[in-house]
Amino acid sequence: MAALEYYDIIDKPLMTEKSMSLTEEMKYEFYVHPKATKTQIKEAVEKMFDGVKVRKVNTMLTHPKKRQRRGFAAGKTVLKKKAIVALAPGSKDIELFPGL
Numbered sequence: 001m002a003a004l005e006y007y008d009i010i011d012k013p014l015m016t017e018k019s020m021s022l023t024e025e026m027k028y029e030f031y032v033h034p035k036a037t038k039t040q041i042k043e044a045v046e047k048m049f050d051g052v053k054v055r056k057v058n059t060m061l062t063h064p065k066k067r068q069r070r071g072f073a074a075g076k077t078v079l080k081k082k083a084i085v086a087l088a089p090g091s092k093d094i095e096l097f098p099g100l
Contacts, residue, residue, distance in 0.1 A: 051092035
C-alpha cells in the first residue's frame with residue numbers, strides 16, 4: 001500500500017449533536033482512514049488547519065454491521081474509524097464552516 005499523505009488521512013468532520021458539544025472543550029471528531037495511526041492523524045490536522053496545535057488523539061473503530069435488503073442480499077456496512085482530536089490550550093479553533 002502506498003504511503004498515506006495528510007490529505008488522505010482526514011475523510012470528513014463528524015457532525016452530530018455530541019460532537020458539536022465537544023467543540024466547547026476544544027475537541028473535534030473526524031472520520032479518518034482506517035489504517036491511519038494517532039501520530040499521522042495529529043500531523044494531518046496540524047497541516048490542514050493553520051495555527052492548530054494538537055494535544056491528544058483518541059481513536060475508535062466502528063465495526064461493520066450486518067444489513068439485509070428486502071430479504072435478498074445480505075452484506076455489511078463499511079468499517080470506519082473515528083478520531084477525537086483535543087487541541088492544546090492557546091491553540092486556534094478549527095473552523096469547520098469558514099465564513100459563518
